[in-house]
Amino acid sequence: VLVVGGGATGSGCALDAVTRNLKTALVERSDFSSGTSSRSTKLIHGGVRYLQKAIMKLDYEQVKAPFFPILTGTVDVLHRWWQLPYYWAGIKMYDLVAGSQCLKSSYVLSKSKALELFPMLKKDKLVGAIVYYDEICLLSSANDPYGQEFDVRARCVINATGPFTDSLRKMDNQKTANICQPSAGVHIVIPGYYSPDNMGLLDPATSDGRVIFFLPWEKMTVAGTTDTPTEVTAHPIPVEDDINFILSEVRNYLSPDVEGNATLSMHFSLERLSNKICGYT
Incomplete structure (x- = not known):
């Protein structure tokens, strides 16, 4: 399982996958929860x-x-x-x-x-x-100090990029319709x-x-x-x-x-x- 996005949703998906004994990788373009997750009302969805x-x-x-x-x-x-x-x-x-x-x-x-x-x-x-x-x-966060690039092969990809969901989808097909x-x-x-x-x-x-x-x-x-x-x-x-x-x-x-x-x-x-x-x- 490859999770794209290290915010609250992506980190939660990765944790859930690991607890199910699935091989899991998570990629984040900057720091964990540095986007929407760190600028929220800090409330769990619901209520x-x-x-x-x-x-x-x-x-x-x-x-x-x-x-x-x-x-x-x-x-x-x-x-x-x-x-x-x-x-x-x-x-x-x-x-x-x-x-x-x-x-x-x-x-x-x-x-x-x-x-x-x-x-x-x-x-x-x-x-x-x-x-x-x-x-x-x-939310806790950690940085990868090396910044190395490498390929990841996965049978399942989870798009957890929040407001950037459509931009990631369009990397595969520019003509795909926006969903967000x-x-x-x-x-x-x-x-x-x-x-x-x-x-x-x-x-x-x-x-x-x-x-x-x-x-x-x-x-x-x-x-x-x-x-x-x-x-x-x-x-x-x-x-x-x-x-x-x-x-x-x-x-x-x-x-x-x-x-x-x-x-x-x-x-x-x-x-x-x-x-x-x-x-x-």
């Missing part, structure tokens, strides 16, 4: 965002990856009393679908407990919060005091109907992401409009307001969204 798919498609694989991640609580802030039964029912359904694989049962926080946990939350209109659990994945739609995901890094060490925050409905996470990461807080169509480039750069969008959404929750000069760093990831021909990603 309440995929609840509908898990139920409607009976896709229980969404909750069957217990061996890599670190348990992390996520706070869903409530600003209206009617949101409590609405979100509570959905998140409890997620617990039910997970069954014995449930990481930890969700629970409700009062306004005072939410502020105790998240001191930087805005108090205006805050009525409480719901805590549910996803998992954050930590690249999407830009921007994150900003703000000071760590905006989130506790072991718990994040979810904005379930941004001004344009998307979802944004604020999560602890390396003693800082990472906030994002965006999801806009883009072109595939080797070294993508964040767009100012996307950065301003995240800042404006963060200000709805955190106090004092997060200004542009509080942004410690930012990163831009290219995500692979599939066309209809490609099925699920």
